[in-house]
Amino acid sequence: MSETADRVKKIVVEHLGVEADKVTEQASFIDDLGADSLDIVELVMAFEEEFGVEIPDDAAEKITTVQDAITYIDEHKS
Amino acid sequence: MRRVVVTGLGLVTPLGGDVETTWANIIAGKSGAGPITIFDASNQKCRIACEVKPADHPYGFDPNKRVDHKVQRQVDPFIVYGIDAAGQALEDAGLLEMTEAERFRAGCSIGSGIGGLPGIASESLVCENKGPSRVSPHFVHGRLINLISGQVSIKYGLMGPNHAVVTACSTGAHSIGDAARMIAMDDADVMLAGGAESAICPLGIAGFAQARALSMGFNDTPEKASRPYDVDRDGFVMGEGAGVVVLEEYERAKARGAKIYAEVIGYGLSGDAYHVTAPHPEGSGAFRSMEMAMRKSGLALSDIDYINAHGTSTPLGDELELGAVRRLFGDAIGDLSMSSTKSAIGHLLGGAGAVESIFCILAMRDQIVPPTLNLDNPSAGCEGVDLVPHVAKKRPVKAVLNNSFGFGGTNASLVMRAL
Numbered sequence: 369m370s371e372t373a374d375r376v377k378k379i380v381v382e383h384l385g386v387e388a389d390k391v392t393e394q395a396s397f398i399d400d401l402g403a404d405s406l407d408i409v410e411l412v413m414a415f416e417e418e419f420g421v422e423i424p425d426d427a428a429e430k431i432t433t434v435q436d437a438i439t440y441i442d443e444h445k446s
Numbered sequence: 447m448r449r450v451v452v453t454g455l456g457l458v459t460p461l462g463g464d465v466e467t468t469w470a471n472i473i474a475g476k477s478g479a480g481p482i483t484i485f486d487a488s489n490q491k492c493r494i495a496c497e498v499k500p501a502d503h504p505y506g507f508d509p510n511k512r513v514d515h516k517v518q519r520q521v522d523p524f525i526v527y528g529i530d531a532a533g534q535a536l537e538d539a540g541l542l543e544m545t546e547a548e549r550f551r552a553g554c555s556i557g558s559g560i561g562g563l564p565g566i567a568s569e570s571l572v573c574e575n576k577g578p579s580r581v582s583p584h585f586v587h588g589r590l591i592n593l594i595s596g597q598v599s600i601k602y603g604l605m606g607p608n609h610a611v612v613t614a615c616s617t618g619a620h621s622i623g624d625a626a627r628m629i630a631m632d633d634a635d636v637m638l639a640g641g642a643e644s645a646i647c648p649l650g651i652a653g654f655a656q657a658r659a660l661s662m663g664f665n666d667t668p669e670k671a672s673r674p675y676d677v678d679r680d681g682f683v684m685g686e687g688a689g690v691v692v693l694e695e696y697e698r699a700k701a702r703g704a705k706i707y708a709e710v711i712g713y714g715l716s717g718d719a720y721h722v723t724a725p726h727p728e729g730s731g732a733f734r735s736m737e738m739a740m741r742k743s744g745l746a747l748s749d750i751d752y753i754n755a756h757g758t759s760t761p762l763g764d765e766l767e768l769g770a771v772r773r774l775f776g777d778a779i780g781d782l783s784m785s786s787t788k789s790a791i792g793h794l795l796g797g798a799g800a801v802e803s804i805f806c807i808l809a810m811r812d813q814i815v816p817p818t819l820n821l822d823n824p825s826a827g828c829e830g831v832d833l834v835p836h837v838a839k840k841r842p843v844k845a846v847l848n849n850s851f852g853f854g855g856t857n858a859s860l861v862m863r864a865l
Contacts, residue, residue, distance in 0.1 A: 385515030407516070409583040417580075 372419070372445075373438050379414045380434060383407065393435040411437075419445045450626040451865065452707040453699050454539025454692030455804050456531035456640075460496035460685055460791045463507030464534060469808050471505055471790075472816045473838045477669040478791045479683055484646050492660040494668035495646045496685035496792030498527065507687075517597065520584035522562030527688035527797075528594030528642035529601065532556060535638060536602060539692040539704060544603075544636075552636035553606030554595035555625035556690055557617040559796030559852070562589025564647035594642055594688075606634040614852030615756075617641040618689060618799030619860050623713035625693050635695045640800035642688030651684060657723055659760065660684065672793075673820035674757035674764050674786035675828050682758040685792030689800030691807075708807045708862040712743030712847075718855025725763050725851060729770030732756075735857035736774050736847065743861040748778040749845045750861070752815050754802045756849045757786025758793050765827050767849065772831070783841060785834040789819035799850035803860055806846035810864040814840050 377391045386401050397403040397411065412428045415421070415437060421444045423431070431437050455465045460478025462468030471478075478496040487493040501508035509518055512533040513526050532554070536542055544552060569585050587593055592610035599608050607628050611621045618641030625639035654660045661681035664671030672683040699706055716738065718731035725732070740747060753771065757764050764786075772779055787805050794801050809815050821835035832839075845863040 383516070383519065385519070402516075406583040413580065413582075 372442050376437050395434050421445050447630045449696035450629045450710045451696050451699050452691050453694045453704040454535035456534030456690045458507050458527040458531050459687040462505045467505050479668040490651050491655045491662045493665045498686050521588040522565040523644035524558050524642045525594050528556050529597050531688035531690040532598040532638045535690045535692045549603050550605045552604045553634045554598050555609040555621045555639045556594040557611035557621045557641045558591045559614045559617050560645045561591040563645045563650050565589045567649040613856045615795050616850040616852040616856045616858040617796035619850035619858035626710040629695050635698050637693045640690035641796040643795040643797040644686040672759045672789045674759045675824050676821050677823045677825050679759040683792040685794040688797050689804050712739035712861030714738030714859040716857045725766050729766040731857040732767050732770040735859040739859035739861045747775050750782050750847050751843045752809050753784040753847045754806050755786045756851045783815045783832045783834050785818040787816050803848045806848050809843045814838050
């Protein structure tokens with residue numbers, strides 16, 4: 369597992385209060401992890417802070433799974 | 447009008463995370479006061495408070511019992527306390543399993559005096575220092591006062607009236623009184639009613655200190671600071687926590703064989719129309735609030751056995767309240783006991799009226815009245831009244847009166863009796 373994936377999963381566990389083993393790459397924030405749209409806004413803010421990336425609203429809307437987040441961060445982090 | 451009874455109780459206080467722990471400590475004469483630990487208070491004029499203790503403390507509160515981890519992260523502590531106390535009350539009443547039709551007729555009236563001040567203060571710094579795009583999406587609904595009622599209704603599926611009183615330190619008493627009327631008027635059959643507060647933060651302590659409301663002379667002896675009716679009192683000690691009761695229509699409660707703690711029989715409300723923080727110099731609002739509650743109750747003045755006083759330990763307020771009680775009760779004052787449990791748990795502001803109503807109910811259940819701690823030398827004007835100094839007192843308690851008064855000159859009184 370990549371370092372990005374580890375850190376993303378840790379943030380998801382902390383923010384959504386879900387078991388770590390549920391946070392797979394394929395997991396959907398809303399369908400599998402019980403998040404609502406505001407939780408995703410908060411998660412995106414936490415990713416921005418953790419990785420020093422900026423995730424604009426139109427990109428944030430496309431992040432629906434854990435893997436989406438990892439991919440976006442790996443492509444954009446400096 | 448339909449009759450309204452209390453069938454469930456829930457408490458989170460500086461002396462316990464539940465009803466029985468809190469009550470045992472109150473009766474044992476323990477104090478919940480100590481140095482402020484929630485933040486560094488070394489630059490504050492008041493450096494003491496009655497904080498809710500952590501889960502590993504002998505009488506601490508464990509938020510994980512009833513409040514989801516995610517919710518805990520998103521909301522201010524007053525909402526966490528309120529949700530937990532509401533859950534306790536529903537469990538105690540045996541009402542966790544209600545049909546959809548019953549839940550349409552079950553609502554919430556859980557208020558707060560101040561709401562999410564700690565979170566408002568900290569998030570304003572985020573906005574200022576890091577910019578608006580860093581403000582939490584949960585900021586607003588994690589701080590709003592009506593979000594205890596909102597969260598509780600969602601968690602337990604309660605679809606009846608959803609209400610939240612905001613009347614400063616009268617909130618808890620108004621919440622119970624208003625909710626009782628909703629049941630009496632047939633708007634609902636079951637109501638979770640009460641109040642919660644958690645404003646122990648730099649801005650909250652500084653604000654009340656600057657308003658000259660807090661005790662500042664007992665920073666080295668916090669347990670001595672809250673001393674209602676004592677000559678050396680110098681202000682209130684801030685407390686935090688929540689109290690919530692289940693109110694239920696009497697026939698319904700009887701039919702399901704519920705444990706009935708008490709009947710709410712009198713509710714009085716008034717305004718001082720005098721000053722934003724100081725009580726009316728003749729206690730006019732306090733008098734009229736109590737007088738209305740007594741009139742509605744149908745009881746004789748001599749029927750009241752115990753008064754849980756507002757008694758905040760401020761120099762002005764305690765004597766004015768006692769004077770109003772003396773004028774209303776006349777000779778009957780010699781037969782009743784009156785104490786202030788704020789001497790033990792501090793002033794829970796919007797939670798106070800609900801927490802203290804629960805103490806009144808427990809006084810009737812156990813036939814014992816809680817003490818006024820630190821009452822070493824009663825002020826002039828306290829003669830001839832049993833203020834229950836230092837130790838709890840066994841005595842018959844069949845009917846009780848609870849007073850709550852708040853900034854803005856808002857007053858509420860509740861009369862309850864045992865069945």
